[in-house]
Amino acid sequence: MDFSSSLALVAPEIVLSLSGLALLLVAAWAGDGASRLISVLACVALGATFCMALPSVLQGASGADRIAFDGQFTADAFAGLAKLLIYLASIAALIVAPAFLERTGSMRAEYPVLVLFSALGMSIMASASDLLTLYIGLEMQSLSAYVLAAFLRSDGRSAEAGLKYFVLGALASGILLFGMSLTYGFAGTTSFAGIRASLGNGLSTGALFGLVFVLAGLAFKISAVPFHMWTPDVYEGAPTPVTAFFASAPKVAAIALTARVALEAFGGVADAWRQIVVFAALASIIVGALGAIGQANIKRLLAYSSINNVGFVLIGLACGTAAGASAMLVYLAIYVPMTIAGFVAVLMLRDADGDPIEAVADLAGLSRTHPGVAWCLMIVMFSLAGIPPMFGFWGKFVVFQAAVEADLLVLAAVGVASSVIGAFYYIKIVKLMFFDEPGQSGAGVIQRDSDSAHWALLALCTVLISPLGFLATGWLGTLADQAAAALFLVA
């Protein structure tokens, strides 16, 4: 593989880094006044990279000619599909931010640049097929994310979220590095293919430790139980557009990365990690559901909901099959619009002073004061709960189908039964919005004209997760199957 074709494979990442650098210069000279312009340009850059990644997904690209830089980087259909979701979620984060942050005068030109660099990191994560690439991508994403979490400099909660995220993220990176060094020590190589070949079908104790530490570090990044503690605090403290970003794009990237590490690097020893993943999946589903019940802050509630959702995705990983990997991708493709719609609806709600509403109780009677948002949020809630005919059901359906096909019946049954716990707090939100009268239990929401970009994004995401989404099951399934097959071809 010559250098030029390697460069061609990393073209989206090159475009992202160059436009990130260029926009950073624009930001430095034009100042905060140009932040809207920079946001638009960043969206254009992300849109361009989206189009560049699209062909690999549509063709179901896989095999040796998609591997760049001697196995450091793989631009196959699996990475491609994850990248598409990442870019779209990043664009959404750019669209919602200006109107929200400008109210408090905290919109600065760095925001779109940071999102862009974060997207670059995630893009590298999704394509990483070497422990070193993995770490570079992960840190690139994380460092941008720490700054984004603390973006409201004057707000104590935001600063706290940034600090917490940084300290715990650094700890997780340390754990991950320790695991990687153990893995390298016992496998003698950092490339995923090499690790797989050298581990064969057995695992020495040292390599097992390496595997456990690598998975623990990654579990932190996807906020799977028991490494989920940071999630509610960070989600609550970070500005809502940033929270929407955290809950969507980095989740996709980290899950895609985890899938590649588990299925590609450690694919030969699936039995060694399956019980870890099964535990993390069930624990995430149950803790995510139980934790959400008592939450009074809607952002914390959605944080627990995202933990809960990660549990369902991990069920797909626990299968260790191509169908399982495909189910994960389908789940993520549905999860991203679902969670973005949820957060966008939240950030559209303001009280009489124009301050954003975050208390769950303030949603009371929303269907009277804000019917449009209430109906969208209801669809989101039923979709998150996995009630048909909302499209969220399909994500759970494919995941459980993969689990049943992989003969993990008990896992599927327990997972399914615990999703009833989750349904409780989702329908509680619906109850607040539709059954209660405005002002019954909280300050209530004041009707305000929201930004038209917010409305457009909310409407688009809601349509995607409404029953109309089922029309897309055909090609979504085909794309995900192709992408998952790419992951298993290397093995």
Place this chain on the structure above:
Amino acid sequence: MEGFPILSLMLLVPLLGAIACLFVDGRTARTVALAATLIDLVLGIVLWASFDIGGAQWQFTERAGVFSGFGWALGIDGIALMLIVLSVFLMPICILASASINKRVGEYMAAFLFMETLMIGVFAAQDIFLFYIFFEAGLIPMYLIIGIWGGDNRIYASYKFFLYTLLGSLLMLVAMLWMANEAGTSDIPTLMAYDFPPAAQTWLFLAFFASFAVKMPMWPVHTWLPDAHVQAPTAGSVILAGVLLKMGGYGFIRFSLPMFPEGSAQLAWLVFALSMIAVVVTSLIALVQHDMKKLIAYSSVAHMAIVTMGLFAFNVQGLEGAMIVMLSHGLVSGALFLCVGVIYDRLHTREIARYGGLSINMPRYALFFLLFTMASIGLPGTSGFVGEFLSLAGIYQVSSWVSLVGTTGIILGAAYMLYLYRRVAYGEQRNADAAAMPDLSVREYVMLAPIAAAVLWMGVYPESFLAPMRQDIQLLDARISRAQPGSDARLAIGSANPAEAGTETEAAHGGAH
């Protein structure tokens, strides 16, 4: 009608109506809802009229591969036809019964129309996952109907309804996934002929049982029903009792019995035991109720227990009887809830003691109420008699004990229904406000008279309703007969005089105990 997608059209009409209702004001929404349900009623009558009795098992089939993983597959047999006709028959009446709803009318009508789409979808689905989607989606409109327009304790009732039914159906989903994986198809007619390993059938049966028993509802998982019924608005109760409960029975007859005959036979004792307890216990509970809706709700549980007994009798009479009880109960309990609604709209209480002597000031109302009370008891000439007689006759062939206990349910049914009627319609006019209530209005006539006609029709000439189902029930009987559990009646067929063989066998049958 061949090739014309009438079932899709029947699904589409209320769906479009529902969307339209969300965007118009209250008055228009009522008109739109009534128009949509009447169009569906006409389509339902066309469906019945053009159903070819004795023809192909599955008619009006539609197939479209627009989804991956499952197909848009519709089609009906006689059993589904009857239940669809019941649904579309009750819906316009429900819309008429909602005249007292005056808050958020548009959303209310939208929820009902959406519900109608889902009900028809459940009975018409020919793909197991499509069925599941329709089956489960019914939770959303029903949750909203109970929660927004219900009584004082509506929040508790709506949560209970939602979470109970969800837990049951999710276990069924895992079983469905396993079945589709094992058989390699999600097509219901194919699955109905597929022989699953008997060891797996037990588990599959239990998973489906978890869902259908809650939906049915069977004792001891029936406790959501009285709460939901009491708190739901009148039309909600009618739909709940009239159609939603039938989804459980339909599930047994469409899935549990033909797909897992061995599993059903193996666990028939469980169904019988729960049904026997339900008949006696819920009838006794109904006897001591002070709330009219609660009383009728408990009587529903008792009637549904007779349905489950009949279904698991594994013979034609039992199955036919169960179907007729379901249809009859759909009409009768719906009508009884309407009767309660009529006086609730006037006095705003369901307390039995607040009424009395209504036959004096509301004679026409009392007449209708009496007819439906008698139909609920199972008086010959009404629909209730046909169904209960057939079911119990079917059960008697399997177990005389079960039929004995089942029959006490009818006696107790007479007790609590007549006791209810006496307290409401006869006696002195204890309360001045109840005595001053006006008799039925034209709207209420229009609601009750068609149901009364249908009840009498089904009671006098049940053949109209049995004929479309006969062939399907015989096919089902042939399918499950291989697993038929032994009867406790030990027939001793002696060497009889050939000329009188018939009477001789009957005598032996009678004397076997």
